[in-house]
Amino acid sequence: MGQQEKVSTSLAGAVSEGISASLAPVDAELARRYPGDPGTRQPVHTVYVPGDAFDAGTLRSWGDQALAQLDEHAPDAASFAAVLGLSDELAEPVYSRVRAKLEREPVEDLRVDFEDGYRPASSADEDETAARAARVIADAYKNGTAAPYMGIRMKCMEEAVRDRGIRTLDIFLTGLMEHGGLPDGLVLTLPKVTYPEQVTAMVRLLEAFEKQHGLDAGRLGFEIQIETSQSILAADGTAAVARMIDAAEGRATGLHYGTFDYSACLGVSAAYQASDHPAADYAKAVMQVAAAGTGVRVSDGSTNVLPVGSTAKVHDAWRLHYGLTRRALARAYYQGWDMHPGHIPTRYAAVFAFYREGFEQAAARLAAYANQSTGDIADEPATAKALAGYLLRGLDCGALDNGEVARLAGLTRADLEGYAAPRRGDLTATAE
Numbered sequence: 001m002g003q004q005e006k007v008s009t010s011l012a013g014a015v016s017e018g019i020s021a022s023l024a025p026v027d028a029e030l031a032r033r034y035p036g037d038p039g040t041r042q043p044v045h046t047v048y049v050p051g052d053a054f055d056a057g058t059l060r061s062w063g064d065q066a067l068a069q070l071d072e073h074a075p076d077a078a079s080f081a082a083v084l085g086l087s088d089e090l091a092e093p094v095y096s097r098v099r100a101k102l103e104r105e106p107v108e109d110l111r112v113d114f115e116d117g118y119r120p121a122s123s124a125d126e127d128e129t130a131a132r133a134a135r136v137i138a139d140a141y142k143n144g145t146a147a148p149y150m151g152i153r154m155k156c157m158e159e160a161v162r163d164r165g166i167r168t169l170d171i172f173l174t175g176l177m178e179h180g181g182l183p184d185g186l187v188l189t190l191p192k193v194t195y196p197e198q199v200t201a202m203v204r205l206l207e208a209f210e211k212q213h214g215l216d217a218g219r220l221g222f223e224i225q226i227e228t229s230q231s232i233l234a235a236d237g238t239a240a241v242a243r244m245i246d247a248a249e250g251r252a253t254g255l256h257y258g259t260f261d262y263s264a265c266l267g268v269s270a271a272y273q274a275s276d277h278p279a280a281d282y283a284k285a286v287m288q289v290a291a292a293g294t295g296v297r298v299s300d301g302s303t304n305v306l307p308v309g310s311t312a313k314v315h316d317a318w319r320l321h322y323g324l325t326r327r328a329l330a331r332a333y334y335q336g337w338d339m340h341p342g343h344i345p346t347r348y349a350a351v352f353a354f355y356r357e358g359f360e361q362a363a364a365r366l367a368a369y370a371n372q373s374t375g376d377i378a379d380e381p382a383t384a385k386a387l388a389g390y391l392l393r394g395l396d397c398g399a400l401d402n403g404e405v406a407r408l409a410g411l412t413r414a415d416l417e418g419y420a421a422p423r424r425g426d427l428t429a430t431a432e
Contacts, residue, residue: 058110063103066344072311090357093352110147130152141183146185154189156198166205189222192225226258321343321350370384389420
């Protein structure tokens, strides 16, 4: 050891105290607006089913239809891999995991649709459909057949359908309360949001329901569906979506991109309405930046090219869906919407391939960071957070197993969760 250095300072302690006092409001604002990711599971997709088509057998039916498509159009790992361009190394692990997933948990998130996909015969018919949806979902959670997340997409807050949307939501939530209470996996979606004031109206509506039933304040959250140009760029030139998150007063759980309504709003021709259109990329990039750090998650939209018809047509639709899903994952959109049972084999194939391809490298880098060992990449706390989040998402969806992650990374799930949700100050520190 060399000579011990003399440590001297020039500023009185009052200077630091004064700066801290002046920044206290900013500290509080950062903590309120940017709490970070909630650390809960994010589903890899949302399936939406018209209210009049939803029943107790819907989830199993989607899984069975998806398995039947595999049996008919890709009966083994080699044929499925050939369609999607999977490597020999990934072919069997991905195919076997897809089939197991379709047997065990075919749908991760289901929304009973009372908006565009639903055409009731009458107002009374919608009343009855909403009540039935509540009963079926409550029963599914009781008997263990529910998807991890389930709920409804109500009508929007625009004048023409506002009262109907409020009534449907009230019937649905009241039905859940009558059938045992609100399930933990409950998710509500508010579509076609144009102004932050519509988000505020949803907050007031949910507050009233909570008060009426003696629920904890903030128990009910909701997703905001971005389907109009005005929700991205307001008339005054500001990013309206950022104001919407603020208007939700902590209740917003997600921003969901609506591929076709948004594209049509901008005048994109029907043949070019897709989630990889430049207009879609711009909207989702704004959504992503607005949501970053807030705890609100971003979801991609869907494709309307259905895998139906001949084997050649099914394969074409599968390749398209697989490619769009992989593209979204690379851009950190870890969730999307699926419109048909035939989409979920390629949804899971894309997700599983994404996590398995990068699994070994991510585990090794996180292990090196945890052990403070020197490798060919010098990772920092923010990167460790991203690596841990990557592994956790792979575990949650079934792409990875706890055993193989522990074997390669030398870390438990609790360890991963610790790295994925560091204290705010940790992310500004430099890794040693």
